[in-house]
Amino acid sequence: MNTVAVVGASLAGLSAARALRAQGYDRRLVLIGDETHRPYDRPPLSKEFLKGSMDEADLSLESDDEDLGIEWILGTRADGLDLGGRTVRLADGRGVRADGVVLATGSSARRLPGGEGLAGVHVLRTLEDARALRDDLARGGRLVVVGGGFVGAEVASTARQLGLDVTYVVSGPAPLAGPLGPAMAEALVGVHGDHGVRVLCGTGVRGVTGGERVDAVLLEDGRSIPADIVVAGIGATPGTDWLVGSGVELWNGVLCGADGTTNVPEVVAVGDCAAWYEPALGAHRRIEHWTGANERPAAAVAALLSGGTASIAPPRPPYFWSDQYGVRIQFAGHGAHADSVAIEDGSPDDRSFLAVYRRAGAPVAVLGVNRAKQFTRWRRQLATAVAGAGLV
Template sequence: MRTVAVVGASLAGLSAARSLRGQGYDGRLVVIGDEPHRPYDRPPLSKEFLAGAVAEAELSLEADGEDLGAEWLLGARAVGLRTRERCVRLADDREVRADGVVIATGATARTLPGSAGLTGVHVVRTLDDARALRDDLARGGRLVVVGGGFVGAEVVSTARGMGLEVTFVVAGPAPLSGVLGRDMAAAVSPLHGDHGVRLLCGTGVRGVTGGPGDRSGAERGRVSAVLLDDGRRLPADIVVLGIGAVPCTGWLEGSGVALGDGVRCGADG
């Protein structure tokens, strides 16, 4: 192989690039990422970074002075893969020809239909998402967090620690019941109440609604409430959706790569 293209410049992409070099691959290595950033660590985004206890520079996944001899194409979105020509097509019509392609495009945050364009509605997947949420939390106000997985629970704890009024809406019987199991989730969920979080379990969310926006532009205005399946309306100044992630496989459609809920692969990966 003379050229390997790694698509996705995050944890898996960087790890693949490191492994290739570690195993003696000395050909051309092109790392393609649609974010403008070099690889960074996502876990602190919903915790220490959000709280302001960790700076952006500390998120870097690359060691000081680490040089993999790669070409970094950042801010470059892959939009297609032609397997026969071994060619990755980018959104700006550039093409990267490679002998091997590593698919490391991860996942993107799931959103609620109708929430796009409403100021104050956030997801937490990228550094830019976390920056925007951190700025919004600094304004204070009523925060509603939707989704009882790790990201939702972490944002709840962080924001409450920053002094916000927090309501936590969870579809299941308790936060983290999907990942910890019912018993452990029941044991830890009272911690939220102990810290002054209003916890609403067993209800889904129908949508979010916003106030009147700037009618001249695309801006729909700021979110004003979360609408629950049971008909309740929760007033909100800020909403965080922690409702899971969707695999970034759109660029592989039509390529012949087998897709399901992600890239289909065998037990050996």
């Protein structure tokens, strides 16, 4: 391959570029990003950056002495992929011809109905989003957070620490019920209440109201919640619209094997846009977490450089963490695969416990709340079990 193009300039794209160089690729490497920034770390956007304890320079994912020999094309999005001409088409009219392509275009935040163009209504995905939200939070007032995922929970925590009045609206039974399951999510609801956050569960949001600026959130059960600021953390859409009609197979993201390979030779996908096959589940799934974007590109690059002939170990079980109100929440594995979950040590009342998820008696996931050492041991066990299952 004389040229490899990495489309997407966030963590997954940078990790792919690093893996290419580490695995011996020494020719032309082009990294394309729709933002004007070089790759930056997103997890702090909902925590330290919002609080002002971290500035933009601290977010950089590149070290000062790192030189990967990358040709950077920033500030323009990919607009199409011409497989016949092996060309990535850009929105500004240019094209990048490449012998190999790494798709790492991430995802975009879903928005609340009626919030378009209304001041005070935010999503949190990019640095620009975080700047705007940080400025608004500095005004103080009443914040309504919508959505039961990690972004919503972390923003609620950060805003409360900044002194705002916070209401947290979740359509499911509890915040984090999706990733943790209802039982363990309900065990953690009290963490928000401990810090004065009102949590409203079991109702969706119909929309927002206001003139030039938002003044309320309308719930599906008929209630209206006054709001000066609204943050929507209601999920994300994979960045694959530019690939429609290209010939790359799509299904809630780019459909991939367990090594990131697609149905098209010399095209692999990584990060939030990629739906990898998960051997432990027997199904495809998008892993939208920092660790996956950091670790999995090495396997995809190995497959790309070998033409798909490399023996690739199964991906490690998904892992994520979240810091809320000083509580560290860690999770590894596939909780949705479990048929039971039990607290092995500690107590939710103490905001410190470890829970193990099992299927047919075998552990498939583990949750640690302020139990870092125990959690780390269990995470190793899960990884060993997956590795022992053999190569893909």
